[in-house]
Amino acid sequence: MAGPLTGMRVMDFTRALAGPHCTLLLADMGAEVIKIERVKGGDEVRRMGPPFINGESAAFMASNRNKKSITVDLKDPRGREICLRLAKWVDVLVENFRPGVMKGLGLDYPTLSQVNPRLIYCSISGFGQTGPMANQGGYDTVAQGMGGIMMVTGVPGGPPVKAGVPIIDLGTGMFGALGVLAAYIARQQTGKGQHIDASLLDSSVALGLIDGSDYLASGDLPMPLASAHRRIAPHGAFRTQDGYITIAADAAPATWTTLCRILGKAEMETDPRLADNTQRRKNLPFLIAQIESATTTRESAFWLEKLQAAGIPCGPVNNYDKVFQHPQVLARNLLVENVHPKAGRVRMVGKPLKFSDTPATDLVPSAALGEHTTTILQSLGYTADELEQLRREKVI
């Protein structure tokens, strides 16, 4: 069934991950995304790995499913002309070049908004389109460091640690997509498009909504706490006989009593060092040692069953092998597959949103480089002769 964005057309100049995640979200919800790639080699992520399956990058296939691909030499005036025609035809443009590159190509927002005043133009960059660092290149790692996340992640006294998945690349794609949809809604009132400016740095700081705002209010710097919670104890990952589980108790006295009984640690209930949430936070290493003296005696499954029965939020701490075997993950369709013409059956991470009326269940494999050049350019009015000449001269 068609997705909620069916009918929306997107021209997509993105490469790497932040931009492609933005257009993936749009494509997964039914937008027609046309990825514009270099004639020679295309998006560098096509060659990013390992892993590869029959030469196809797993990362590329996962982040570019449901998109079309055309190849265009943007430095050739005839390539630019293709983009201008395309800009008239689409609703949205997304790009993640360094600021200034699209201007150099004659494809910046002021130029394209002349061609199509209704165009929504989303720029994703390392540091944004403005400010003293605007023209520098940025990466997820740089943004995690500069935005505060790396200093509050890890173990106390340890080195800076980044979130182990590229949350800033992915998060900036999410913010970018949100901006695109908001601008699309605004266009219905204003009749015109606009320029959206999203960046890795902005996203990284924005994810400090609580931790950063708390610092601004208190002047107290947050420190890394491994898996513990800044305000509630016990709350985090605890070792068991065969791995780790999370226990996410609330601060209510009754929850603490229940937990002590499940763990068979009556002495914790009466220990003044653990008397209330404040004491437990103050004596966190002692608290963790006490809990793990119980949890390490049995396997994770044993404790999870007891905790769930008592209504204490908890779960396994899984790496991806067990993630993709978990009944709840499977029930949520978070493991999907499609059949790629070269790679064959490819399994990948599913979609995070379920829509009751417009579920968009299609999962088209990532396109071969330039797979849709002919059909898209034909629909822009190019003739077979013109296409042949453009191809011969490596413009497409």
Place this chain on the structure above:
Amino acid sequence: MAGPLTGMRVMDFTRALAGPHCTLLLADMGAEVIKIERVKGGDEVRRMGPPFINGESAAFMASNRNKKSITVDLKDPRGREICLRLAKWVDVLVENFRPGVMKGLGLDYPTLSQVNPRLIYCSISGFGQTGPMANQGGYDTVAQGMGGIMMVTGVPGGPPVKAGVPIIDLGTGMFGALGVLAAYIARQQTGKGQHIDASLLDSSVALGLIDGSDYLASGDLPMPLASAHRRIAPHGAFRTQDGYITIAADAAPATWTTLCRILGKAEMETDPRLADNTQRRKNLPFLIAQIESATTTRESAFWLEKLQAAGIPCGPVNNYDKVFQHPQVLARNLLVENVHPKAGRVRMVGKPLKFSDTPATDLVPSAALGEHTTTILQSLGYTADELEQLRREKVI
């Protein structure tokens, strides 16, 4: 100036963080968000701290700016009636109760879609509305553990570590907002609303788009790497004389040569253990030690200047004190303030998106509990007498 979502009305049953972040994003872009709170005490985050400023929770003020507040006893039939009238009047409903709670209140999607077929109804939960764990409570910590993130974050051989900011609460709010806007766009074609089902678990697994899909393709489990990159070396945080900096080199040989020269380590260039990206990844501890033997001799600012001049992406590793002093962060308006009637001048994290045409610069402080009950209920048609009685009987 008004935001892109000006004119969109949202009724907001959310508490804690994931749901409130969803409606914050909508409110920050100009939607009218009406937060429906318990008569006694409201959202528990109002009491979440420290820090408090004159008794007001910093976390609450940051995550509930730009929203209105009304108090309603949902268990009273007259409270439910208020919600039914509101449901006719709004475009969007967002809730993050455990699955089943809204049904118990007679406010589930099937019921409200009868009242207003155009209503977009977004449910945010721990594990989703379906599957064997649907009815369990979830938290950011549980989802980070269960979705794979905790096992790939931290230092090699160390304990599970969660991202130090609540990326799953925040990320689920982002996905929820994306779903709401997509459904709003779909409604213009279909004429009707729909139910959106977002969850912490779905979001956590979805952030494994690359790492999880790579595992599915290769069978190789990703491991925690502190701040290092899974494919590129050197790329991560490195110690300096006065802190840490990130260096995010690409894998090109020329970049490596440049880096060796900047660091004054000609011997690295010729060392076979560091000859190419593959060797450098294989000998990562040695590589890091070599680089830090240079970087620890001077301060961060010295190295950042040299690296930036050479075009190698890099940045400081800052905690929030330095985050909010950085010229680029300030240039991006990522530190904002408003004046709260009780707390006075409150500084907080700014917005991650910049819109050229609909910037939505307003920043209304978080509302007092029930501040807008009278005005909203009057616009729903309640008379002064009715309001007085409802108030006397603690329905509002």
